[in-house]
Amino acid sequence: MIGINVLVAVCLTYVAFLFAIAFVAEKRARQGAGGWLRSPLVYTLSLSIYCTAWTFYGAVGYAVRSGLEFVTIYLGPTLVMIGWIWVVRKLVRIGRSQRITSIADMISSRYGKSNLLGVIVTLLAVIGTTPYIALQLQSVSLSFSVFSNDTPAMLNVRDLNATALYVAVGLALFTVLFGTRNLDVNERHHGVVTAIAVEAVVKLIALLAVGIFVVWGVAGGPADIVARIEASEIAELQLAGGRWATLIFLSAAAFLCLPRMFQVMVVENADERHIAVAAWAFPLYLFLMSLFVIPIAVVGLGVLPGANPDLYVLTVPLELGQGKLAMLSFLGGFSSATSMVIVAAIALSTMVSNHIVMPIWLSARRGGASMSGDVRNAVILSRRLSIAAILALGYAYFRFSGGGTALAAIGLISFAGVAQVLPALIGGLFWRGATRNGAAAGLVLGFAVWAYTLFLPSFGGSLLLPASVLQDGPWGVEWLRPQALFGVETLDPVVHAVFWSMTLNTVAFFAVSLMGFPAPLERLQGAQFVNVFDHSKSAPGMTRGAAEAEDLLIMSQRILGPAEAQAMFQRAAQRQGKAGYLPDTTPEFVETLERELAGSVGAATAHAMVGQITGGASVSVEDLMAVADETAQMLEYSSQLKAKSEELGRTARQLRDANEKLTALSIQKDAFLSQISHELRTPMTSIRAFSEILMADGPMSEADQKKFSTIIHDEAIRLTRLLDDLLDLSVLENGQVTLNWQETSLAAVLERAVSASASGRGERPLRIRRAPGAEDVALVTDPDRLAQVFINLIANARKYCDAALPELRIAVARRDGAVVVDFIDNGSGIPAPSQGVIFEKFARLTDQSRAGGAGLGLAICREIMDKLGGAIVYLPGQGGAAFRVSLPKAVAKAAE
């Protein structure tokens, strides 16, 4: 038998060991040498504070009373962790991006940093958690009493109370030491988390050891255990369907909403990737924790029938003479209880201090944040006092409830209480329409129904809820009976309470949310929470930029500590390109600052404190307009960029076109030069050849001489004409031509052209038809140049018209005040593909020699008409080749 003194010594050693671990971990974390401290394993193990002494000891007792049902308490969290992608991942991401410090802060921050909600959730959490802390104190003191007494069933009440008090004081000390050592910006407590991870290992090993001892040491292996189960009083499976499903739901909800779970799961999370590991590792932990529960229960029933089944984990090894195993088991239970109490106390004290104490403290000293006094110390002090108060409350509850069996049921009651946060939490995560009023209505209603139907009745007939009310309902109204609300009588009390509280809570939450209209800050926060994966960055600042940087620095120093605050301000100033410690108080900066402060004192308080200095705690229309302005500027800037890039594109296209044109021109030039050389070379060749013949010695007839010299002469004339044409074209193209403007009449010009191009010797006769009446138009033009055009056209018709009886019709008409002169012959015309090129230089369609020209005529015509302000075009579809010369309106009109 182990004496109580040995037990106390072991306990103290164990606690000292934990202190050392926490201390070392804290030190290493501060040196930045985290390493394994931030491993997914530690994260997973820290989640195990879900398994409290209630589950360590109580699960076996639960199994003895209700068989397999105990397992539901583990199945809910298993499902939540396996489905981490749904909720946990989002919770953690939001928790990190918004610097969430607790579940109350989460709800408050989501609904527009509302402190009202923070207070509600904090109260709910305190009321729900206090009995649970009392339960831990009870189990620790009970386990002490097992060792101190030869007959465990007989409990010395005074010893129990004293033990509970020592434990409470010890835990308060530990929590204060490691939980409020510093106001970490992220509210992480490396020391505490590491100590808890170690405790998690201890309790797992302890339970596994007892289980293995029971299965292979007492019974004869798994088969024997199955046989023993069959033979025991829990062989019959008594599954109440409603309870089974409800408890799975309830444990899943509590897993998400319990303040201590939120603390380790979200606030203490160091790396999001750890969740993926915990997704399978934590269910595995729960699996191992519950694997031997039924074997222990069955063996306990056989070894110690009639004893308190809640203590079988301890009493069975003790009874069978395994003192050391019992000691290990005791340490496991002790670990379960202490780790839960420590984390719960930290989580609750954070909430109480951030949402209740600090707001009161701030409003008590109006304008307080900028007044003298150290906010940082105030926060830490309020945390320490809160921790002490919470443990005192737990102890008081333990004393008040008498440490009796009523406590055993408190686990589920507590779960149902904190689960009331679930609709507001899940709704806030996935539904942007959820509003502050909706959340408050749901929370208050759900909380009230829970208190009325489950919490108060759990005391039996007490002052708060007399037995008569339980029996007959308030004022004898039957359908308001706490455990048969609205006449629903058949349900188990827990199922009944969960059903009504969650239903009414959810309905109120949705109904009020649907009817209301959220404030701007609420909507902003809602968008940031729901779409946290879309933009993990912060939304634009929501605070006026008028805040004084110095005031903010003074305030931040008080919360974060001088060194950290100054470093942060300096960084911000540097980012803005300023030297020194005072950055411009841009909305971005204020937003960042608010977030940093939120990590220490909670979002609502930080918002209020910054608001006090910046002069406006709420979002004003001007703020929104400023944001809208910024957005508009951004839009405008981007559209300007877009326009500019389009312009660049256009310019590039134009350059490309110009380049193509230049290349084409260069090719044209080359072609032109080679054409000219060719044109000049042909007559030169014949001139040279015939002059060589003439120069040759020897007799030559007169006739031959004359013939050869005529050819030379003709070719020389042709050369001259070509050169004249080229010169003419060049002069025209370069715009060096001087026009001889005079008044004349179209008839005169035409007459001159026709007579000049009259049929020469040996040429084909061309009949020219004219309409003298229409030709009587006065013109101001250069008659010589115009005549040149006409002559060219008539000559062309003479040369190229392939009709048997060539005929040229010259028609004059007025169109839109301009005069058009059409030259239409009766030949076969010009084929469509060639119509485009006839005005180009050296464009000849038929056999070159027959034409006798260089192909410059029409090109010259076009240049002349251009200079005269008119135009010459090919007129298709006239039955032959047809050219239209149009004289501009002004030229024609001026003469009228």
Added chain:
Amino acid sequence: MSERPAPVFLERRSYRRRRLTDAARLLPVVGLLLFLVPLLLAPDKTDTARTAGTSIYVFAAWFGLIVCAFVLSRALSRGTDAAKDRDGAE
């Protein structure tokens, strides 16, 4: 800001990753169904519903879920790391 429409087809890797996520989302639903099976076994305390047998079933299902979660979590983490490397390489 970018108004480019999301591509209709994903790269094979991202596609696989999304289906893995789907599987991970589905897993708790499967788990819930498995855990509710005992209710079907013992609607009115018949002889067939024994604690021993049901316990073995529940623990087996539980362990199966853990294995599935392990496999999925591994596959998903590997995908994440690979994606990170790729992003870092650009």
